[in-house]
Amino acid sequence: MHQDFPAPALGVLHTKDGAQRFRLSRIQPCAELAPFVKHYWIVAWNLADGEEYDQLVVPNPCVNLVVEPGKTACFAPGVTTFSYRLKGAGCVFGVKFHSGGFYPFIRAPISSYRGTPIPVNEVLGLSGRELEEAVLSRKDEQAMAEEMERLLLCRLPESDSQVQFLREVVEHICNDRGLTKVDLLCAHLDMNKRTVQRMFDQYIGVSPKWVIRLYRIQEAAERLDNGTYGELVQLAMDLGYHDQAHFIKDFKNVTGQTPEEYLRGPGQGRASG
Numbered sequence: 001m002h003q004d005f006p007a008p009a010l011g012v013l014h015t016k017d018g019a020q021r022f023r024l025s026r027i028q029p030c031a032e033l034a035p036f037v038k039h040y041w042i043v044a045w046n047l048a049d050g051e052e053y054d055q056l057v058v059p060n061p062c063v064n065l066v067v068e069p070g071k072t073a074c075f076a077p078g079v080t081t082f083s084y085r086l087k088g089a090g091c092v093f094g095v096k097f098h099s100g101g102f103y104p105f106i107r108a109p110i111s112s113y114r115g116t117p118i119p120v121n122e123v124l125g126l127s128g129r130e131l132e133e134a135v136l137s138r139k140d141e142q143a144m145a146e147e148m149e150r151l152l153l154c155r156l157p158e159s160d161s162q163v164q165f166l167r168e169v170v171e172h173i174c175n176d177r178g179l180t181k182v183d184l185l186c187a188h189l190d191m192n193k194r195t196v197q198r199m200f201d202q203y204i205g206v207s208p209k210w211v212i213r214l215y216r217i218q219e220a221a222e223r224l225d226n227g228t229y230g231e232l233v234q235l236a237m238d239l240g241y242h243d244q245a246h247f248i249k250d251f252k253n254v255t256g257q258t259p260e261e262y263l264r265g266p267g268q269g270r271a272s273g
Helices: 015-019 128-136 141-154 161-175 182-189 193-204 208-226 232-238 244-255 259-263
Strands: 002-004 022-027 037-046 052-057 064-067 073-075 082-087 089-097
Touching (some): 022 141, 037 141, 064 128, 089 128, 089 141, 128 141, 161 182, 161 193, 161 208, 182 193, 193 208, 208 244, 232 244, 232 259, 244 259
Antiparallel strands (some): 002 022, 022 037, 037 089, 064 089
């Protein structure tokens, strides 16, 4: 199934502004890869001469395999918003794995790769340049996804019950607005806090505390973008915050802006070209 941006945003900030400058498509994986892969994504742009645009993205609690000329690698979840500068014309292809879904491909703690790109030859057995030639040379987005799917299927790992369990845990965090602390998550799972933290460290690469905060801020940014937030005080309460100051602090820590600053638009993200 093929889906175009902007719904859902999944961490892409200032969606309306960005949609004027690039196209984001998402393609669902085949049944064999669905337990590991959330979707394939393709970003394509063609800006006017001299125009540049910085797209801000809040990281998701998952690994992305990114195919981009000269920069192809796998990237573990980060803990801060990152910016990608668009200029000229280009295309980037990516694989977004489910939370925990990348671990079976390498069997090493995902947290150990934070801030360090993972060479694709460790996952697919071919170099970044070879992967770029295999995928980006395809005639259209569907063909790119089919080629990537063929390569991943050749390395299909054995099923891992922990992957499905953690995927459900992360989905629960995303959907339960009342879940604001790790202790509440542990109580829901009836599991020791240290055990939960260790599982997140190994399979996902970031702490459960960070994942809880991330999804609250992602939802806040999406509601600010589409104008469904009402008053900021009410938005903070809807997201499970007991006071607006705590919400503002978390929002700024993740996005680099207060909610009021965010509402004014991307600011320096828009070039004058």
